[in-house]
Amino acid sequence: MHRCLVCEIRDQSVCRAIDDEDLVVLAQSSKQLSLPPNTTLIEEGSAATAFFNVTAGTVKLFKSLPDGRRQITGFADVGHFLGLTNAGTYSFGAETVDTVQVCRFMRPQLETLLADYPQFERRLLAEVTDELAEAQEQMLLLGRKTARERVASFLLARMIHRPCQTTGEENRVSLPMTRVDIADYLGLTIETVSRTISALRRDHIITGTDHHGIRVLSPSRLRGLASGQENA
Amino acid sequence: MHRCLVCEIRDQSVCRAIDDEDLVVLAQSSKQLSLPPNTTLIEEGSAATAFFNVTAGTVKLFKSLPDGRRQITGFADVGHFLGLTNAGTYSFGAETVDTVQVCRFMRPQLETLLADYPQFERRLLAEVTDELAEAQEQMLLLGRKTARERVASFLLARMIHRPCQTTGEENRVSLPMTRVDIADYLGLTIETVSRTISALRRDHIITGTDHHGIRVLSPSRLRGLASGQENA
DNA sequence: TGTGATTTTTGATATAAATCAAAGACAAGC
DNA sequence: GCTTGTCTTTGATTTATATCAAAAATCACA
Numbered sequence A, B: 001m002h003r004c005l006v007c008e009i010r011d012q013s014v015c016r017a018i019d020d021e022d023l024v025v026l027a028q029s030s031k032q033l034s035l036p037p038n039t040t041l042i043e044e045g046s047a048a049t050a051f052f053n054v055t056a057g058t059v060k061l062f063k064s065l066p067d068g069r070r071q072i073t074g075f076a077d078v079g080h081f082l083g084l085t086n087a088g089t090y091s092f093g094a095e096t097v098d099t100v101q102v103c104r105f106m107r108p109q110l111e112t113l114l115a116d117y118p119q120f121e122r123r124l125l126a127e128v129t130d131e132l133a134e135a136q137e138q139m140l141l142l143g144r145k146t147a148r149e150r151v152a153s154f155l156l157a158r159m160i161h162r163p164c165q166t167t168g169e170e171n172r173v174s175l176p177m178t179r180v181d182i183a184d185y186l187g188l189t190i191e192t193v194s195r196t197i198s199a200l201r202r203d204h205i206i207t208g209t210d211h212h213g214i215r216v217l218s219p220s221r222l223r224g225l226a227s228g229q230e231n232a
Numbered sequence C: 001t002g003t004g005a006t007t008t009t010t011g012a013t014a015t016a017a018a019t020c021a022a023a024g025a026c027a028a029g030c
Numbered sequence D: 001g002c003t004t005g006t007c008t009t010t011g012a013t014t015t016a017t018a019t020c021a022a023a024a025a026t027c028a029c030a
Helices: A020-029 A107-116 A118-144 A147-161 A179-186 A190-202 A219-226 B020-029 B107-116 B118-144 B147-161 B179-186 B190-202 B219-226
Strands: A030-035 A040-042 A050-056 A058-064 A070-077 A093-096 A100-106 A172-174 A213-216 B030-035 B040-042 B050-056 B058-064 B070-077 B093-096 B100-106 B172-174 B213-216
Touching: A020 A030, A020 A107, A050 A058, A050 A107, A058 A100, A058 A179, A058 B118, A070 A118, A070 A179, A070 B118, A100 A107, A107 A118, A118 A147, A118 B058, A118 B070, A118 B118, A147 A172, A147 A179, A147 A190, A147 A213, A147 A219, A179 A190, B020 B030, B020 B107, B050 B058, B050 B107, B058 B100, B058 B179, B070 B118, B070 B179, B100 B107, B107 B118, B118 B147, B147 B172, B147 B179, B147 B190, B147 B213, B147 B219, B179 B190
Parallel strands: none
Antiparallel strands: A030 A100, A040 A093, A050 A100, A058 A070, A058 A093, A172 A213, B030 B100, B040 B093, B050 B100, B058 B070, B058 B093, B172 B213
16 A cells, blocks of 8 residues: 555656555555566457556557558557557557556546546646657658668667666667567568668667667767758 | 637537536637638747637648658647647647638636636547547558558548538548648658549549549448458 | 577568659639 | 649659568577
């Protein structure tokens, strides 16, 4: 019952909308789960019964076509929620990328929270509004950017939104997802993603041979590339 | 001050969250504007001072790259709002497609409404959640669908969401926007859009020679195409 | 620590859609 | 009703990325 009180990422998530004295309610409304990599959190098209708040790790959200083509619509990491919908069923799927910890709210409990705490609803509206802005940015990427621009945008966004302060290395970007996931996120094939990363390395814009982490040598050139300035 | 009371599309918009007796407040918080085609409602990157509710016509929302490449992220028509953002500036632009009527809420008034009427905020959250789901669907289209599938998806969505009940013609789809707009929405060029529409006509899936309106002959084949079943 | 399976990279070729180019249709203004 | 400009369609060619194929690197598990 003190889980939420000691939660280290509370102020990074929607939960910061709830005051300390009401945290017991929050803790009682949710359940913490620990999930191994590649666990299905949400089955596309299944009944929308739960809502999740990610407290550790990364979750991928995606939509698929009947023949298996898949588009990852986003990666939800620490502090992000997922599973909000007006429809009775989820219009998307969700799977863990690495080991993930989530707080799960069942729908009725979530409804109660929203009704009882207007500031929680306010906070959620702000989060969804941000997600929509991100989605619009991604539509620009998918509809109008070249492969090189897409990969540059992706690396840049991860560098900015997920600063890797663990090691002393400057501008380190962690890529916990596979090339398949990156490709499905950027609307490319794994071969194109791989070739493009190799080309950026060849051009001394990034460095590092590790598959799941690279270092950005020139953030400014990367920024230029991401916004369509070829070269620089 | 009775403008909102006699508003014919109130129950199609966020305004339906406000009770009849409080409509005066709503009317006082907003101002109705009538705008000719191709009017800029929101300049990309400008200060986010207003929020709009579309009561007639169609508005296009878009994001651009410095070199002019543009991605239309959505079309807002009757009942849709636009201009919501957490940032101080708009991350997208908005322009009228045809003659448009909007109710404009200045930011402070909107904040007051949100604070005073939780059900208004609730309604807005639901709307943004829907928009996000639509954006995810569009990401699947932009990242993973062929030109033929994109055009089929577009026509199908317009057929479903904007039924044209004016004429006796069954399954009529109105296309008030130009080919440039359709191309910028689907992540294609105008030539590809044009060729694809011609091909669908050749295959007797659609008919009509009018540039701004077509008729769907086989909704089921269109549905099949849109979800990736080539032929059918 | 070795071994098979998986993931990533690199190479050769194919192709869907872009680009370049021009003709035809439509709309607005005189 | 003609003229002028814009929008749309169609055609020829190019190109960025996909596809097909195989080698190299990494990972997981014994």
